[in-house]
Each structure stands twice: as structure tokens, then as C-alpha cells.
Amino acid sequence: MIDIKFVEYDLQNGLHVILSPDESAAVVAVDVWYHVGSKDEETARTGFAHLFEHMMFQGSAHVGKTDHMKYVEQAGGAFNGSTTWDRTNYFETLPSNQLDLGLWLESDRMLSLNITQENLDNQREVVKEERRWRVDNRPYGTAWEKMFSLAYKSHPYRWPVVGYMEHLNAASVQDVRAFFDTYYRPNNAVLAIAGKFDPDRAKASVEKYFSGIPRGREINRNHVTEPALSGQVRETVYDNVALPAIYMVFRIPSMKSEDAESLALAANVFAHGDSSRLYHDIVYRKSMAQSVDAFAVDMEDPGVFVINAVVSPKHKPEEVEGEIAAQLDYLADHAPGRHELQKVKNQLSSQWIGQLGRALGRADNLAQSYTLYGDTGEINKYMGRVLSVTAEQVSAAVKKYLSPVNCVVIHYLPKDYEPIG
Amino acid sequence: MTYSTMATLDRSKPPKPGVSSKVMFPKYFEGKCDNGFKYFVVENHTLPIVTIGFVAKSGALFDGDLPGLGSVTSELLTKGTRKRTATQIAEEIDFVGGSLSSNVSWDSSQAFVSVLKHHLATGFGILQDVVLNPVFPEDEINRVKAQRLASIQQLKADPGYLADVRFLSSVFGDHPYGQPSSGTEKSVGKMTRRDFVNFHKTHYTPDNSFLVFAGDVNPQEAEKYVSKRFAKWRGKKRASKTLRAASEKDKGTVCVIDKPGAVQSALRVGHIGIARNSRDFLKVFVMNTLLGGYFSSRINMNLREVHGYTYGGKTSFDARLLPGVFEVSADVRNEVTSQTVDEILIELNKIRDTLPSKDEMTMVKNYLAGLFPIQLETPQQVAGRVIVIELYNLPRNYYRNYRDNILKVTAMDIQAVAKKYVRPDRLSIVLSGSSREIAGKLKKFGEVAVFDAEGNKISES
Numbered sequence: 001m002i003d004i005k006f007v008e009y010d011l012q013n014g015l016h017v018i019l020s021p022d023e024s025a026a027v028v029a030v031d032v033w034y035h036v037g038s039k040d041e042e043t044a045r046t047g048f049a050h051l052f053e054h055m056m057f058q059g060s061a062h063v064g065k066t067d068h069m070k071y072v073e074q075a076g077g078a079f080n081g082s083t084t085w086d087r088t089n090y091f092e093t094l095p096s097n098q099l100d101l102g103l104w105l106e107s108d109r110m111l112s113l114n115i116t117q118e119n120l121d122n123q124r125e126v127v128k129e130e131r132r133w134r135v136d137n138r139p140y141g142t143a144w145e146k147m148f149s150l151a152y153k154s155h156p157y158r159w160p161v162v163g164y165m166e167h168l169n170a171a172s173v174q175d176v177r178a179f180f181d182t183y184y185r186p187n188n189a190v191l192a193i194a195g196k197f198d199p200d201r202a203k204a205s206v207e208k209y210f211s212g213i214p215r216g217r218e219i220n221r222n223h224v225t226e227p228a229l230s231g232q233v234r235e236t237v238y239d240n241v242a243l244p245a246i247y248m249v250f251r252i253p254s255m256k257s258e259d260a261e262s263l264a265l266a267a268n269v270f271a272h273g274d275s276s277r278l279y280h281d282i283v284y285r286k287s288m289a290q291s292v293d294a295f296a297v298d299m300e301d302p303g304v305f306v307i308n309a310v311v312s313p314k315h316k317p318e319e320v321e322g323e324i325a326a327q328l329d330y331l332a333d334h335a336p337g338r339h340e341l342q343k344v345k346n347q348l349s350s351q352w353i354g355q356l357g358r359a360l361g362r363a364d365n366l367a368q369s370y371t372l373y374g375d376t377g378e379i380n381k382y383m384g385r386v387l388s389v390t391a392e393q394v395s396a397a398v399k400k401y402l403s404p405v406n407c408v409v410i411h412y413l414p415k416d417y418e419p420i421g
Numbered sequence: 422m423t424y425s426t427m428a429t430l431d432r433s434k435p436p437k438p439g440v441s442s443k444v445m446f447p448k449y450f451e452g453k454c455d456n457g458f459k460y461f462v463v464e465n466h467t468l469p470i471v472t473i474g475f476v477a478k479s480g481a482l483f484d485g486d487l488p489g490l491g492s493v494t495s496e497l498l499t500k501g502t503r504k505r506t507a508t509q510i511a512e513e514i515d516f517v518g519g520s521l522s523s524n525v526s527w528d529s530s531q532a533f534v535s536v537l538k539h540h541l542a543t544g545f546g547i548l549q550d551v552v553l554n555p556v557f558p559e560d561e562i563n564r565v566k567a568q569r570l571a572s573i574q575q576l577k578a579d580p581g582y583l584a585d586v587r588f589l590s591s592v593f594g595d596h597p598y599g600q601p602s603s604g605t606e607k608s609v610g611k612m613t614r615r616d617f618v619n620f621h622k623t624h625y626t627p628d629n630s631f632l633v634f635a636g637d638v639n640p641q642e643a644e645k646y647v648s649k650r651f652a653k654w655r656g657k658k659r660a661s662k663t664l665r666a667a668s669e670k671d672k673g674t675v676c677v678i679d680k681p682g683a684v685q686s687a688l689r690v691g692h693i694g695i696a697r698n699s700r701d702f703l704k705v706f707v708m709n710t711l712l713g714g715y716f717s718s719r720i721n722m723n724l725r726e727v728h729g730y731t732y733g734g735k736t737s738f739d740a741r742l743l744p745g746v747f748e749v750s751a752d753v754r755n756e757v758t759s760q761t762v763d764e765i766l767i768e769l770n771k772i773r774d775t776l777p778s779k780d781e782m783t784m785v786k787n788y789l790a791g792l793f794p795i796q797l798e799t800p801q802q803v804a805g806r807v808i809v810i811e812l813y814n815l816p817r818n819y820y821r822n823y824r825d826n827i828l829k830v831t832a833m834d835i836q837a838v839a840k841k842y843v844r845p846d847r848l849s850i851v852l853s854g855s856s857r858e859i860a861g862k863l864k865k866f867g868e869v870a871v872f873d874a875e876g877n878k879i880s881e882s
Contacts, residue, residue, distance in 0.1 A: 002468070024467040025798045026442040062432045066726050069716045071435055074784040076791010079716075095444075095791050100436035108432055125729030132685040133732050133752045139578040196442075208430060240682070242578040243571060274511035284507075287564060290571050313571050339516070346518030350470075350537055357468055357799045 002353060004379050006366055007199065013215040014187025017206055018366045018376055020194040024359075028195035030092045030102035031363035032110075033371045035190075036183035037086040038163075039156040039223060039301065044170070047163010050083040051127050051171055052179050056090060057081070058119040061112035065119065068105055075101055085157055086300040087371050093360050096196040100205050106191070107209035110184060115176045124168055131162045139241040140412055143308075147249045150233050150408045151304055155226040185216025192367040195359030223301055226251075233408045238415045243290065244311040246321055249408040252305045252401045255298040256373055261386045262397035263296045263305055268344035269336055269394065270294040270307065270327065275343075277331075278307070282323050288315040292324075300372050305402060316419065317411045325404065332399035335391035348386050444794040446820035447803050450640040454652040457628035461807050462643045463635040465800035469538040471636040472801050473545060475552045476808055477530040478631075479624035481602035482664065482742060487612055488597075489604020491525040493569060494620045498523050498532060500561035502554040507561055510547060517543050523551070527602060527741045528697075529812055530624065535801075538637040541646075549650040552625060557617045569609050577874045580687040581752070583678045584853035587872065588689035591674055591849040592746055596667035626656035631811055635804035666743045669693055673848040675867045679856035679879060686854030687752050690765055692847050694747035697740040697813045704838045707830045709738050711785045712772050712839075713749060719768050720749060728764065730757045738842070742813070747842065755855055759862035762850060769848075772839040776832045790824045 006020040041048045059065040072079040077094040092102040135141040145160035152158035191210070193202055229251055252263055270278045271294035282289040290310040297303050307324055311317050336344075355361045369378035450462040484490045499521060500507040514521045517540035523532040532552050536544035576582040586601050593599030600608075632651065634643045670692070695705055706714075713720035713736025724734035731751040739745035749769075753761045777785075797803050806820055852859055856871050856879075863869050864882065871879045 026444045026794045027798050062434075066717075066722070070784065073715055073717050073788045074791075075438065076788055076793070076795070078792065078795060093795050095438075095441065095794055097439035097441050098791075099439070101438065104432070104436050111432075122726065122729045126725055126732055129685070129730070129752065129754060130732040132754060137580060137683055137685040137752070139575070212430065240578055240680075242575045273515035275508070275515040280508070280511070284564070287567060290568060290575065310575065312567070313574065343516045343518070346516065346537075348518075350518035350520075350535075353468055353470060353537070354535075357470070357801075359798070 008376050011211050015210050016190045018192040019199050021197050021199050026096045026196055027359050028094050028096045028099045028197050029359035029363040031192045031367050032106050033087055033089045033190045033367040035188050035371050037084050038161040039085045046159040046167045050161055053081045053083045053088050054123040056109055059114040060109040062108050099197050103205050103209045111213045113180055117173050143247055146410055151249050152226055154224045186213050187215050190367045190370050192363040194363035229406055231405050236411045239412050241414050244317045245412040246309055246317045247410040248307040250305040250402050250406050253302050259397045261389050262393045265344045265394050266398050267294045267296055268347050272347055277327050288312055289320050328402050335395045341391045352383055458651045460632040460647050462640045463800045463803045464639055466637050469637050471541050471638045472535040473548055474633045475532045476631055477625045478629050480526045480528045482527050482597050488600035488608045490620055492603050494617045495523045495525045495530050496565055497557050498551045498555045501556050501558045502550045514547055519544050545646045557614050566609055573606055580680050580853040584687035584689050584851050587676055587678050588851040593667045627654045629659045633804045633807055635800040670847050673867055675850045675863050675869045677856050677860045677871045678853040679871055680854055683854045685752050685754055686758050686852045689750050689851045690848055691748035692844055693744050694738040695740050696744045701838050703826055704830055704834045705738055705842055708835045708838050709736055712736050723764050730761050755858040758859045769843050769845045777835050782832050786828050789827045793824055
């Protein structure tokens with residue numbers, strides 16, 4: 001198995017630094033993870049963490065509005081940011097001689113983000129377009145927010161990362177500033193650098209650009225514990241879609257739980273590759289579905305396992321749901337054979353190695369390991385745990401979590417849908 | 422480093438870059454069998470992964486009367502060979518944790534396998550089998566056709582798809598480029614086994630195809646595999662076929678695809694662009710980047726950062742064997758639809774009428790030249806470039822000189838190619854959205870034809 005080498009340390013202000021140099025290509029990735037996501041939002045300000053991500057590109061004390069993009073692009077680099085329920089990250093992939101540029105840019109916005117009404121108004125409109133494009137105007141686009149709103153009653157995972165329109169409209173400059181002061185402090189951040197660079201010089205540069213940034217208050221994270229579902233939840237949504245689709249959402253423990261790897265393997269047994277059970281059964285053999293997916297969503301707090309299928313013409317969602325339920329029952333009661341277990345382990349090995357091919361993939365994996373698992377070394381432990389899972393453990397996890405009472409079932413139907421007799 | 426020096430840290434200027442590493446396009450191996458079949462090897466042992474790509478140099482352009490023929494043929498490759506059923510293929514590749522895919526572009530049909538190094542023999546065995554020995558079983562044909570028909574039906578609910586299809590037909594008319602390369606309900610319905618067998622026999626031939634190995638593999642291993650199978654491959658000689666470019670329209674058109682209740686419009690604006698082999702390609706590429714090809718481009722800055730009309734606006738020249746499409750695209754809310762078209766027109770005229778500034782030129786050239794090493798980070802990315810060289814018959818040193826050639830492009834070049842290849846007088850403007858809210862506002866750009874999702878004309882005004 002591949003072993004990713006790294007060193008890590010804290011600056012005095014609490015910034016956690018991970019350095020992972022290698023010689024594979026003349027490229028360096030700078031990746032800053034802030035431990036804040038949509039679950040840290042106020043209930044009346046959903047979508048704020050993501051809107052804030054956009055504000056991070058609007059300039060800081062020494063970097064003009066939108067100049068961040070200009071600096072990175074004229075160095076021949078690529079940049080972006082992303083927000084999930086649990087964390088927000090910002091990254092640049094740069095030619096290896098431009099590491100300091102990335103550090104200068106990231107440290108300047110961590111130190112002195114420029115927050116103005118004009119920038120907020122502009123980015124609010126951009127985010128609203130993003131929401132229309134991803135969610136409101138796309139077939140099945142509302143499925144994710146439906147799933148989470150039904151699977152959670154009290155935990156902040158119940159609202160969508162992109163937020164609700166009325167909350168986006170209500171966000172103020174004061175909100176942005178308070179969010180920055182609370183969550184965008186070095187003691188709530190990880191800086192991961194991977195790719196081709198000299199670690200001693202990188203250490204000196206990190207010290208130079210980041211050590212002057214003041215530490216923030218300790219963050220009090222106190223998310224509610226969501227009680228178990230008290231029984232199956234069902235909903236039907238009529239939408240601008242051509243074919244019905246079903247979403248089955250099961251509540252599972254955190255990605256850090258000891259059952260996480262068993263569930264990852266179960267997902268592959270169900271729907272990874274054309275030989276997987278659900279694909280072979282409902283898409284290939286019975287032609288009752290156009291597609292099927294199954295996956296555990298990696299989440300810091302107890303998360304979800306999703307099975308999604310688009311129903312073929314002339315078939316009913318109920319039929320597809322019945323087949324899926326039967327496959328779930330079967331795996332719950334019969335441990336997979338040696339060959340199949342080996343197959344899904346081989347698949348996870350390939351998937352895992354595949355995401356390490358780029359410097360940014362390595363930086364992301366290191367930063368995630370520290371931010372969400374609290375252990376950077378997790379990057380080199382995960383596959384070992386996957387390989388040690390037994391067939392019985394896979395079935396036990398399916399039995400425990402993927403049960404009908406622990407499930408939200410959503411049917412998406414065309415607006416003019418008439419049930420087939 | 423101590424805090425006292427911190428106080429004197431001058432943050433006002435960006436740090437100077439270090440010494441730039443001389444990134445050359447990696448050397449790669451090229452081999453050729455007696456039957457004309459070529460193969461390439463991009464060796465890189467960083468990770469224990471090997472990807473092998475098979476490329477036939479014929480794509481959707483050769484669909485003929487059956488749009489989607491190349492695409493469905495390609496999908497059927499993995500659904501049964503002389504030695505393996507579809508289920509056996511799936512089980513064999515899945516067991517080694519590999520991936521197997523096949524797809525078609527306008528100019529090529531490709532099949533890829535990716536496996537961990539110690540499963541290379543399995544991966545190669547499956548890849549060669551599916552491209553050389555597909556049998557196109559009737560029951561698989563029926564299944565794939567039914568799937569395809571349903572997926573077309575499903576796509577018709579997607580405003581972006583509807584806009585793309587109408588836009589291409591508006592730009593290219595009856596030319597093959599005007600048809601969806603994934604097929605139409607009518608064409609897919611008509612396809613028979615004989616069509617797939619013929620497409621395969623005609624285009625998947627030794628002198629029209631090649632292989633690229635990338636990753637943890639060396640030329641000796643590649644040669645061993647190739648000589649076992651592809652060196653003995655016999656096939657038809659490639660038929661020479663005259664390809665005719667689509668004819669230019671002399672005026673613009675405006676079309677709306679009505680999506681009642683849509684909260685956003687998918688906007689496509691453009692006309693016929695250039696061929697990949699055009700002498701102007703690189704200049705047009707730089708011009709397009711400056712206009713709408715990267716985040717800091719004029720179109721994105723205008724539509725997103727200045728006006729907040731869209732999550733992102735961009736332009737592209739899809740350069741193919743024959744002149745492909747030049748396209749401006751954005752998804753915008755209904756209220757600002759006509760203002761967005763106004764701004765696009767302003768930008769298209771501006772790039773023709775004025776020289777780009779020195780700063781803009783420096784920026785775009787540094788961007789493209791600097792990005793190049795990042796685009797070559799993995800052996801798969803390098804292999805992608807090798808495929809482009811071979812597919813379009815570019816000089817072997819094309820990517821070796823690529824950065825220098827980018828840096829040579831001048832502001833005058835940009836304006837010259839903009840005048841030649843950006844034509845605001847012949848734009849096809851297509852929007853898919855709520856006709857009630859947007860059609861009236863578009864009249865100032867020309868007569869507006871309104872269609873439904875099935876492609877029927879509802880009205881004209």
C-alpha cells in the first residue's frame with residue numbers, strides 16, 4: 001500500500017501546518033481548510049458558510065476585488081473553494097516556483113478580508129444564480145435538500161448547504177464580519193501543502209506570512225444529537241422531470257465510526273460497476289431502472305447512506321423500491337462471498353490510489369484527515385481498515401443501518417404522472 | 422523568524438516567483454506494427470496505475486443518416502465479444518477494481534481501461550477483446566437502445582440540454598454537426614445490428630486506430646502486449662471520404678425553447694468557428710481565453726463579477742476536423758435575459774474593434790503558459806495530449822513548442838483573429854426558459870421563433 005509522507009506542526013497562533021513534498025511533477029498545491037460548514041450556521045441564515053466562501057474571493061487589505069483570481073491565473077495557476085456541511089476549503093494549484101504567491105494570498109485574506117456591502121450584494125446575486133442553476137431549475141435538483149430535510153429534525157444537517165433564498169436575501173455585512181471573526185481564525189484552520197517544494201523554505205515562508213495573524217477565540221461546537229428516526233418517512237414530489245426517480249436515505253453514524261468502512265464496502269456491493277448487485281439486477285437484467293447509485297456520504301456528525309435510482313419508462317417506482325428492499329434484506333442476512341468481498345476491496349483500493357495522482361488530491365486528503373478525523377495519519381490508515389473488514393461485518397452493518405424503519409423514501413414523479421395500471 | 426521581523430513584513434506586493442523549472446512536454450515512445458497500427462507509451466511510475474486508451478480516428482461526424490450511431494456502437498463494444506458476455510466483461514473488470522469505458526467524440530471513438538499495475542494483463546485482455554471482437558448481440562442492442570431512448574426523454578427535462586440541441590441545429594443546419602451526437606429518438610429507434618457491425622468494420626481498423634499506454638508501464642511491456650493482438654489485426658483499408666464543412670449563415674436567428682415555469686434561462690450564443698488544423702488555431706485559442714476562457718476573462722468578469730447576472734459565463738471554440746462551434750454560454754435569471762445578450766454583444770464587438778491592453782495580453786499568456794505543467798501533472802493528462810497530436814496529425818514537437826508559441830501571440834494577432842472568427846452579425850441566439858417571461862424582451866435581436874421541448878415550432882414573432 002502507498003504511504004504518503006508528511007510532517008505537521010502548529011504555529012503559535014494555532015494554525016496547523018501539513019507539508020507533504022514529493023518530486024512527481026513541477027506543481028504545488030496550497031490548500032486551506034477552515035473547520036466550518038453549513039452545520040455551524042444560524043437557523044435564520046442558512047447558506048451563509050457558502051455565501052461567505054464567495055466573499056473570500058472579493059479582496060483583502062493588499063489584494064484588490066477579484067485580484068485573487070488574477071494573481072493566481074497570471075501565475076498559470078488554478079484556484080477554487082468548496083463548502084460542505086462540515087468544512088470550507090480554498091485551494092490553489094500552482095507551478096512549483098509560485099508557492100509563496102499562494103501563501104501570500106491565503107494569509108492576506110485570513111488576516112484582512114475586505115467586507116463591503118457592494119461585494120456582498122454582488123455575490124449574493126451570483127449565489128442565487130448558482131442555486132437556481134444547481135437546484136431550482138434542474139431535474140431532481142431539489143432531491144438533496146428534500147432528503148436532508150426529511151432525514152433530520154433537529155440537527156443542522158437538515159438545511160441545504162447552498163441555503164434558502166430568503167436567508168440569502170437577509171444576510172448582512174455584520175453577519176459576514178461576525179462569521180469571519182469567529183471561524184476564519186488560524187486556530188480553526190489547516191494549511192496543507194503538497195507537491196514539489198523545498199520543505200525548509202516552505203516552513204520559513206509559512207512562518208513569514210501566517211505567524212502574524214492573531215489567534216481567535218476557542219469555538220464552542222455544540223451540535224445537537226439527532227434522535228433516531230421513529231419509523232419510515234415517505235414523501236412524493238411532483239417535479240419537472242421526465243422519468244420517476246426514487247431516493248432511499250438511511251441514517252448512519254459518522255464517517256469516523258467503526259462501521260464506516262463496512263458501509264463503504266456495502267455501497268460498492270450494491271452499485272459500483274456493472275457487476276454490482278443492484279445494477280445487474282434492476283438496470284441490466286430486469287431493465288426497470290435507467291441508473292442506480294449507492295453511497296455513504298462522508299460526514300463528521302452522523303450522516304446518511306443514499307440509494308438513488310431513475311425508473312425506466314413503463315415501470316413503477318414501487319417495483320424498483322421493492323427490488324432494492326429485497327437486495328438490502330438479502331445482504332443483511334447473507335454475508336457476501338469471498339470473491340465478492342475481494343472485488344469490492346479491490347475497487348476501494350483503486351478508488352483510493354486514484355485520488356492521490358494529483359498534488360491537490362493529496363493535500364485535500366491530508367487536510368480532511370486532520371480536520372474531520374483529528375488525525376493526519378488517517379491518510380495512511382484508512383485502506384488498512386478497509387482491507388480488514390470481514391464479510392460478516394458488511395452484513396451486520398447493512399442489517400443495523402439500512403433497515404426500512406431507519407429510512408426516508410422519496411419518490412420524484414413527473415408533474416403529469418399517471419400511475420401505470 | 423520572530424515577531425519583530427513580522428512587523429516589517431511588506432504584504433503590499435506579491436512575492437516574486439522562484440526559479441521557474443524547465444517543464445518540457447515529457448518524452449514518449451512511439452511504435453508501429455507492420456499492419457500500420459501505432460501505439461504510444463507515456464511512462465510514469467509515480468503511482469502503480471496503468472491506463473490504456475484505444476482510439477479510432479472516426480467519431481460522430483461519420484454517423485451519416487443515423488445521428489448517435491457512433492455513440493451507440495461504442496456503448497455496445499463492452500456488451501459482448503466472441504469470448505465474453507456482457508456480464509463476464511463486467512465481472513472481470515470489476516473484480517480487479519478496474520474501470521472500463523467507451524465513448525465517442527465528434528472526431529474519434531475511444532475505449533479506456535484503467536487498472537492497478539499488477540492487473541495489467543487482465544485490463545489489456547479485456548480492452549483488446551472489446552475493441553477487436555464485439556459481436557453486438559441482439560438482446561444487448563435492444564437493451565441499450567431502450568436505455569438510450571429513455572435517457573433522451575429524461576434529458577428533455579434539462580434546460581441546458583434543450584438549449585444545446587437547438588443551438589447546434591440552428592448553427593449547423595443539416596450538417597452532421599447540427600445533430601445531437603448522442604442520437605435522437607427517431608435515429609436510435611431505427612438502428613439495427615447491421616448498422617453497428619458496419620460502423621465497427623469501417624472505422625475500427627488497424628490503419629485508422631492507435632493505442633496509448635500511460636502510467637506504470639514501459640515500452641517493452643507495451644510492445645509485448647501489442648504484438649500479441651494488434652500486430653496481427655487485419656481490417657479494411659481506411660476509405661477516404663470527402664468531408665464537407667457546414668455552410669455559414671449570413672444572418673442571425675433567435676430561438677426560444679419554452680420551459681414553462683423555469684426560473685432561469687440557459688443561454689447559448691454563437692456561430693461556426695474554426696477547424697483544429699487551422700493555422701490560426703493557437704491565436705484563436707488565446708483570443709478565446711481572453712474573451713471568455715478563464716475566470717478573469719472579459720465575459721465572466723462582466724456577467725458575473727460586475728453584473729451578478731450568472732454563476733458563470735464562458736466562451737469556447739470547439740475546434741474539430743471541420744470547423745466546429747464558437748459558443749458563448751451562461752445560465753441567467755429571467756429578468757436579466759436581454760441585458761445579458763446586450764453585454765455579450767458589447768464584448769464581441771469590443772474584441773473586434775479594439776486592441777487588448779498590454780496587461781491583458783501579459784496576463785492571458787502567462788496564464789496559458791504557466792498552466793501547462795499543471796495540465797501535465799498525471800500520465801493520463803499527457804496521454805490526452807498525445808492523442809490530440811495523433812488525431813489531428815500535429816507536428817511531433819507541437820507541445821514542446823507550445824509555451825513559446827503562446828508567448829509569441831501579439832495583441833494585433835488577437836484583434837485580427839477576432840475580426841475574422843467572431844461575427845456578431847451572424848449569431849444564433851438560443852434560450853431555453855419561460856417563453857412568457859423572456860420571448861418579448863428578445864425581439865430587439867431579431868425575429869423570435871418559439872419551440873416546445875419536442876422541437877415543434879409553437880410561434881414566431
